[in-house]
Amino acid sequence: MLTSPSNHFYNGDTMKTKLRPGVRALDRFMKSTPGMSVARMTNEQLLRAQTTVIPERGPASLFLGRLQKEVDVRTTTFTARHGELSLRIYTPQSWARAARPVVLNIHGGGFVLGSARQCDWSCSLVAKELDAIVVSVDYRLAPTHRYPAALLDCFDALLWVAEHAPDLGGDPGRIGLMGDSAGGNLAAVVAIAARDEAGPAIGHQALIYPVTDMTEALMQDASYVDNTDRGIVLSNDDMEVFHAFYVNEHDDPTDYRLSPILTPDLSGLPPAVVVVAGLDPLHDSGVRYAQALADAGNEVTVEDFHVMPHGFLSFPYFSVSARPAMDAIVASQRAALY
Template structure:
């Protein structure tokens, strides 16, 4: 399988495997705590890994009063003047519900802000294991409510809200879209799910992409996924609950148009495709963008992954069709 890797991805995978602190399964408790509290610096070496903020986009940080207390947000606004209110895209970062921050999505969020001409609001939801399920999900639900209420203050249109997320963030985006439908709002008009976590049950382990990853383990190992899940949920949680496994929602009809990005060398590939099929079977509009020689997380490393930019182009095109 390693022969399929493009040079940039191979270099990234080699670096990650050589550094135990880059794998949650190999982290010590002290390394995990440092990773969760680290502040990603602007510019420098970090930008070589995560990509740069796009020119023509302003970014600022703020907080709002969520149900548990103040919740940080990172807001991206196009510098170009607009005579009309812009659509708003609410973003949830990846990291297995355990790692990551809104800052790591500067590249992708600023692309959406600039090329869609949208306001992008990225959420620093609470992380496990200190804050287990459903803490992070509740933060994301609260953020959707806040965005709907404050969109005009941001120059946005509360009637044109999309959600976007990668990996664990893709799970949160999918679940938030279902909750918004069931709670009669705020209305979500589009969902962009990037290699999302859609199934936390044992069915995941039966997917060919998961089984193939047992020996391959590119970027994200099966062991990493198990540790992430153990940190996020407890034995008392029902993994068949749609708020953990959205693919098992009793009713998937009436959801917003979706674009689902999957990666061929990702253990989550097949479950992402299964979710797309379930949405389509329920009568929803769904587009699958399958990048066959990419690993999990490839959009987060745009200078190592030749398909990162095409993936973002596909996402923006789908968002434009739904939000304009």
């Protein structure tokens, strides 16, 4: 069953809606700052972006959002099949009467950029509001590590979470997935792989403006076509570069591990909340995936913020809809994991 709230659901008038001041400021910042668009990055800028460690405090937190109070965060590593990977673990400080749900978070960045640290605001908010353990994984990045490196790393992180949940104060029987953009793609595919490969049982999936279709069908979506001249935050050129960095020439884009919307059988998957943004080239493909999940008999809610751009949850102090979106995600997680 597909449901959608009425307060911010797409109404067909996205292109007629004036941008909010926060979105305008964010877009100006992204377009005026060297190295913010992957399509305009030099090789040196890309390497710098991939290797720069975001400070725990300072101006970065004003941009990306602060860690929630009453949530502890620590980093650790685990041994995946291809080596050591870093994890960032968020734990509520409040006393727990029982083992908590565990949510594996997968960050966005086009499979090329980003880190677990950039999700401090959203991950700590889920930890606090849901009263859950949140584990965020730093998977290997393209183009040095192309598909399926990130997917293998995220599935290995899921196995680690299921095995070590009791050590974290979590319940291995109540595991959720959460991912934004490229991370939404990886979360969706990990949920399917867990079902097909007798992996850990997944109780919920939160897919935030996910990449669901890497075929040429994406370019036919109205949201993609409309973005050609608009290009707010995420341009079509950026998406083409991300795709070229992540996918090898011999890879089949119709493979569900790249385009989960083309999975032959989408039945038997966990309840999902799919967050989409009206000013995002990925808007329509996200809605199409939600509908495909619902058509296969899954419980799905679409949260459509029609005056927001791609990535708006990553900039909570610029985006008026960031907190309502997170509230909707947590409500969906609570309904499925408690």
